[in-house]
Amino acid sequence: MAKYWIGFLGCFFSVWTVSCGQPSPKKQEKVETTSTPQDNAKSDLKLTFQVLEEKYLGKTQSRSSLTFKNTGNAPLLANGWTIYFNGSPSYKAKDTNGPIKIESINGDLLRLTPTENFKAIASGDSVSVELVSAGQIINDSRAPYGFYLVWDKEPAKGHAINTQYVKPTKNAVGWIEAQDIYRQNQVIQDIAEDKLTKVFPAPVQYTKTGTSIVLTPATGITADQGFANEQQHLEAFLENVFGKQDAAGAGATTIQLKKKAGLGAEGYELQVQPKSIVISATSPAGLFYGIQSLKTLMPPLALAKKQTSVTIDGVQVKDAPRFPHRAFMMDVARNFQPKDQVLKVLDLMALYKLNVLHFHLNDDEGWRLEIAGLSELTQVGGRRGHTLDNLQFLQSAYASGPDVNNTTGSGHYTKADFIEILKYAKARHIKVIPEIETPGHARAAIKAMDARYYRLLKEGKKTEAEQYLLRDLNDKSVYRSVQYWNDNVMDVSMPSTYQFLEKVTDEVLAMYKEAGAPIQTIHFGGDEVPKGVWEKSPSVHALMKKDASIKEIDDLWYYFFNKLNAMVKARKLYLSGWEEVGLRKVRDNGKLTYVANPVLAKENVHVDVWNNIGSNSDLAYRMANAGYKVVLTNVTNLYLDLAYQKAYEEPGLYWGGFVDLDKPFYFIPLDYMKNMKVDESNNPIKPGTFAGKEQLTAKGKANIVGLQAPLWSERILSPERQEYMLLPKLLGLAERAWAPDPTWATEPNPAKSEALYNTAWSQFVNILGKRELSRLNYYHNGFQYRIPTAGALVENGKVVANVQLPGMVIRYTVDGSEPTVQSKVYSGSIAEKGTVKLKVFDVTGRGSRVTVVENK
Incomplete structure (x- = not known):
């Protein structure tokens, strides 16, 4: 359900054009061949995609080639087959009288079929066809992907095709250059580790005492009443550091967990003295956050192996969060993540004091939560593969391919899984907000309830079959959603739609109750319902x-x-949704605008506002001023699924711009237009762009409840890719959501503000490069965070280089080979001539992409 933007806010009334995408599909396992041409072709066909020309014919469109290579021993026949793939429906054959034609099916699924002009491809031969598509292909997220072949004689079976993606030969879209990265990094100063603040995110008060304490396996832990859960958490962590603890706990040092009034709901105090560590808090949550600060005080490599002792600097800390709602949104609907990965991310969130998991559990492409009595939701709505009718499972989407057992397209959490997740989150003081997408983005639920309907109808149970039906079977409305679906919106006029939502809500609440987990709200989506829905529904017109x-x-x-x-108020909950939930459509002299709906503004409705682009740059502030509780979810700074950089090799979407580590860090929650530096194309924002935009009132400021960073999963095909997109950007969100308002954000003098910012930015990236990312190599079995590419340029005949994260090492070669951990360490300018290749490495030896500089 990623938000896509072209032009004005689409809300639930207009249709947008959108770029969908995935990283290059994983290499498929080679299928065993037999002697017939068809069988050879299905396993030995190889495709290669390459962009040939941007702004083709002077328009915002791209010309590309798709090459068919027959690597088998028999010919690929001229007909009798179809190739399916995922991509923008704008993909068409360049030559309308050529050898292929391409048709859109539904969503991002397309099919390519041979025409009468297609000739059989002999063994070893290749044939290229040209395609035209809307937009520019800055990286492969807009490329077609997920190719599979279906033979006419075997229409229910798909065969995955190995596909290669070749980088375009010309930089026609303004990719970032090594010299650009170098100049961006020039403001970063190297700061000695002993000068860094060692509690992260930055605390309200932090003082070094000049002393230290030595912890050992014999360090004892005592806890006041009410902190048993937190004591167990700390004991488990120290066991990871030291191994088995001394049961007697009679060491020379102690850790004391103490109750203290007046520190607030999440505040704490931390005192590290030569013989004891005292963590004080009013609440268990505050005490828990004090423990997380103690973890970040520890040496970054404390978990690399079992320790016999650990020395920690003496400090005095007094701390509390800036915002009560510090959220990460995990989309498991588009592509699934296993339970263990969810638990791992919860541990990451807890370490950096994030306290809300917004769990995006269903969408057009998947329903991921078991609901008792509605087995089709997961059996049909929770699986994807090659299908002719969507009755057994859903069609392929987002490169999930033809195999219904693909673990990214298919998967769900059982009731037991979900209860375990809730308990795990509760123990870490993380609230889980489940999102049940309505009324749009609901195709998985709609198709699942269709399958239930047809099953029960065959059994002669018509009344039961209609109980949870989500569409009028006689609806002839024509629409196309932003992700290209023409059948993904619930019919809100039907009583069965509300019966379904009540059933799901009550089953979800029962799981929370069984888990003993708190729940205050359910998020009901509410975004991107397209123009045209409901117009020809008999049920709607009857209502x-x-x-x-x-x-x-x-x-x-x-x-x-x-x-x-x-419904939610009757269950003692409040309603949450995307911004569209709180907007009302108004026409004034023929002009369409959207204003805050005054009715729900009085109902404690919480809205996640993502749209801060163009005419809607002030939308979050307008809604907060109108009375809505607003979670800032700004696309330009907080959407983690957007690519780090404008580079072909950099994975991620880019419809809302590019989000590198600095974007969440320099986000100013209560005055974000002040520090918006670039537009969606990464061009500098022109002066006066935000003139006349609405600013927060005092009332509006009180309605900003927090920040949220979403990670939509269209391109997330593995836990490793999730972690790459998540980190280190999530740490920028953690800093901005927890830490006090920085001085550079409120300094009115632009020059002074910039100087203060550069100092704060240097401190932040040094902390990450020298402490926190090193820690995350070992925390919860290690995280595969992104390692930044080196910046470099030629200066006075020599190559100079730098890195965004001090503490990481740049290595280089001049012989044409790719740098390894054995290559020369960059320690100054490089005088050698020729092709210089540079690569950044972390402490474990993992490396970045290669930077290439020609020193002529």
Whole structure:
């Protein structure tokens, strides 16, 4: 359900064009061949995609080639087959009378079929066809992917095709250069580790005492009443550091967990003295955060092997968070993540004091949570593969391919899994907000309930079959969602839709109750419902005749969310949703605008506002001023699925810009337009862009409840890729959500503000490069964070280089080979001539992409 932007806020009333994408598909296992041409072709066909020309014919479109290579021993026949793939429906054959044609099926699924002009491809031969598609292909996220072949004689079976992606030969889209990275990094100063603040995120008060303490396996732990959970957490951590603890706990040092009034809901005090560490808090949550600060005080490599002792600097810390809502949103609907990965991410969140997991559990492409009594939700809605009718499972999407056993397209959490996740989160003081997408982005649920309907209808149970149906079977409405679906919106006029939502809500609440986990809200989505829905639904028109408040189709939006709000209030919850939940469509002299809906503004409705682009740059502030509780989820700074850099090799989407580590760090929550530096294309924002935009009032500031960084999973095909996109950017969010308002953010003098920012930025990246990322190599079995590419340029005949994260090592070669951990360490300028290759390495020897500089 990633947000896509072109032009004005689409909300639930307009159709957008969107770039979807995945990284290059993993190499498929080679299928055993037999002697027939068809069997050879299905296993030995290889495809290569390459961009040939941007701005083709002077338009915002791209010309590319798709090469078919027959690596088998028999010919690829001229017909009798179809190739399916995922991509933008704008992909068409360049030559309308050529050898292929491409048609859009639904969503991002397309099919390529041979025409009468396609000739058989002999063994070893290749044939290239040219394609044209909308937009620029800055990286392979806009490339077609997930190719598989289906033979006409075997229409229910798909065969994955190995596909290669070749980087374009020309930089026609303004990719970032090594010299650009170098200049960006020039403001970073190297700071000695003993000068760094060792509690992260930055605390409110931090004082070094000049002393230290030595912890050993014999260090004892005592805890006041009410802190048993936190004591167990600390004991488990110290066991990871030291191994088995001394049961007697009669060492020379102690750690005391103490109750102290007046420190607030999440505040704590931490005193590290020569013989004892005292962590004080009013609440268990505050005490827990004091323990996390103690963890970051420890040497970064403390978990690399079992220690006999650990020395910690003496400090006095007094701390509390800036915002009460510090959230990470995990999308497991587009592509699935296993339970163990969810638990791992919860540990990461806890370490850096994030306290809300927004769990995106369903979307058009997947339903991921077992609901008792509705088995089709996971059996049909939770699986993807090659299908002719979507009745057994959903169609392929986002490179999940033809195999229904693919673990990214298919998967779900059992009731037991979810309860375990809830308990794990609760023990770490993390609230889990489940998101049940409605009424749009609901295709998985709709198709699942269709399958249930047809199953029960065959059994003669018509009334039961219709109980949870989510669409009017006679609806002839025509629409296309932002992700290209034409059948993904619930019919909000049908009583069965509300019966379904009540059933799901009550089953979810029962799981929370069994887990003993807190729940205050359920997120019901509410975004990106396209124009055209409901217009030709008989059920809708029957409701409009009966209910005088529904004068036009748009009024169904308010009807739906008023009913949802009443449902959650009856269960002592408040309603959460995306920004569209709180918006109302207004026409003034023919001009369409969107304003805050005054009705729900009075209902404690919480909205995640992502849109801060163009005319909606001030939308979050307008909604907060109107009375909505706002979670800042700004796309330009906080969307973790956006690519780090404008580089072809850099994975990630880019419809909302590029989000490197600095974007969340320099985000100013209560005045974010002040520090928006570049637009979606990475061009500097022009002066006066935000003139006349609404600023936060005092009331509005009180309604900003926190920050959230989402990681949409269209391109996330593995836990490793999730961690790459997540880290280190998530640490920028953690800093901004917890740490006090920085001085550079409120300094009115631009020159002074910039100087203060550069100092703070240097401190931050030094902490990450020298402490926190080294720690994460070993924390919870290690995280595969992104290692930044080296910046470099030629200066006075020599190559000079730098890195975004001090503490990481640049190594280089001049013989054409790729640098390894044995290559020369860059310690100054490089005088050798020719091709210089540079690569950044962390303490474990993992490396970045290679930077190439020609020193002529």
